[in-house]
Amino acid sequence: MRTAAIIVAAGRGVRAGGPLPKQWQTIAGRSVAGWTLRAFENAPDIDEIVLVVHEDDMTRARSLPEAEGVMLVVGGADRAASVRAGLEALAPTPPDRVLIHDVARPCVRQTLIAEVCRALKSAPGAAPALAVSDALWTGTEGFVTGAQSRDGLFRAQTPQGFHYVAIRDAHAARKTPAADDVEIARAAGLQVAILPGSDDNLKITTPGDFVRAEKLLAGQMDIRLGNGFDVHRFGAGDHVTLCGVQVPHDRGLLGHSDADVGMHAVTDAIYGALAMGDIGRHFPPSDEQWKGADSAIFLRHAVHLAGEHGFAIANVDCTLICERPKIGPHAPTMQTAMADLLRIEASRVSVKATTSEQLGFTGREEGIAALATATLVKT
C-alpha cells in the first residue's frame, strides 16, 4: 500500500493579506508551508509528498528546508486545477491512496492524517468535517431574513483521502468548478466517509487566522535550553583569553586548553541543550592533542552538532565572574567573536560580567568563573 500526499499551495492568499502569499509567511518560527510539509513528513503512513505551487513561487519552494525530497509541481488557475496537476504528477508511478490537503491548514495533527489513511481501508474516500453547531440564518443587507436547519450540515476540512485511480478519474471527468475534492468524488459516484474533524485544523484564510495558528503551533515548537558553568585558576602570564578575545592582565588562566572559561561555559550550554554531555566527554583532558588547544575548536564542534541534529541556536547569554580584568571595555569585541563562531547575529549573543563583591575564590582573585545559557530551536 503506497500513500501519497498532495499539498496544494498555488493560491495567492488574497484574503489573508500580507507581504507574501499566506503559505510563505512565517508563524512560530517556520513558514506556513514548512509546518504543513513537516506534518506530512512526520506521518508514518505517507510515502511521498507532492507540493503544488504557483509558477512564480517555484524558487521560493525549492529553497524551503522542509521541501527536501518533496516533488514540486506547478499548479493551475483554481484549487481543482492545482489538485489535478498533483494527481497527474503521480501518474507515472501511481500510489494506491492519496491524501489531498490545503497548505493553508498547517495545524493538522498526525492523528487526523492516520485516521484518514485508516478509513481508506474500508471506503474509497474519507474526509474530516465538523458538524455545524451554531444556529444558521439567511440574511440580506445586514438583516436576518430567515433561519435554516443545521441538521446534517458539516464544515469540510482536509486532508481528504481517496483511492488514487478513483479520484484521478473523477477529477479528469469534472468540467465545472468545485469547492473541494469530496464534491468532485461524489459527483463521480464515490462514497466518502465523514471523519471527526478538529477545531485546531483551521484554514488560514483571513489575517486573524495567523494569530490562532501561531498559538497552536507555538506548542509544537521544539525549544531546548542548556546551561554551562566553568572555572579556571589564575597562574603566571600577561593575558587571559575570554570569549575568544585576548585581554591584557597581570596573570594568565591555567588549563589544559587555552583556558577560555567563557567559551567553555557557552560550549557546555549548547551540549547541555542537546543533552549530549560536555566538553570533557568530546575532548577528554587526558588526550594530549587538546593541550593548549584553541577553545574555538570545542565551540565549533558543539555548533556543528546542533546543526547536525536539526537545531538552530536562538541565543546565548554568558556571564563572566571576576574582580579583574574589567570586562566591560572588551564585551562588544567578545560578542562579535562569539557570534562569528556561533554563526548567528551579534544581537543574539550576550556577554556580560559581574564581580562577586570580593567574596569567594573569584573575590579573592584566585580564578575566573563563567556561566552561560543557550537556547536551541528545532528548524
Ligand SMILES: Nc1ccn([C@@H]2O[C@H](COP(=O)(O)OP(=O)(O)OP(=O)(O)O)[C@@H](O)[C@H]2O)c(=O)n1
Ligand atoms: N489556484 C489555486 C488556488 C488555491 N490553491 C490552494 O487551495 C487551498 C485552499 O484555498 P484558499 O484557502 O482559498 O487559498 P487561496 O486561494 O490562496 O486564498 P484566497 O482565495 O484568499 O486568495 C490553499 O492551500 C491554496 O494554496 C491552489 O493550490 N491553487
Ligand SMILES: C[C@](O)(CO)[C@H](O)COP(=O)(O)O
Ligand atoms: C477544501 C476546503 O479547505 C474545505 O473546507 C476549502 O473548500 C478550500 O478553501 P476555499 O476557501 O473554499 O478555496
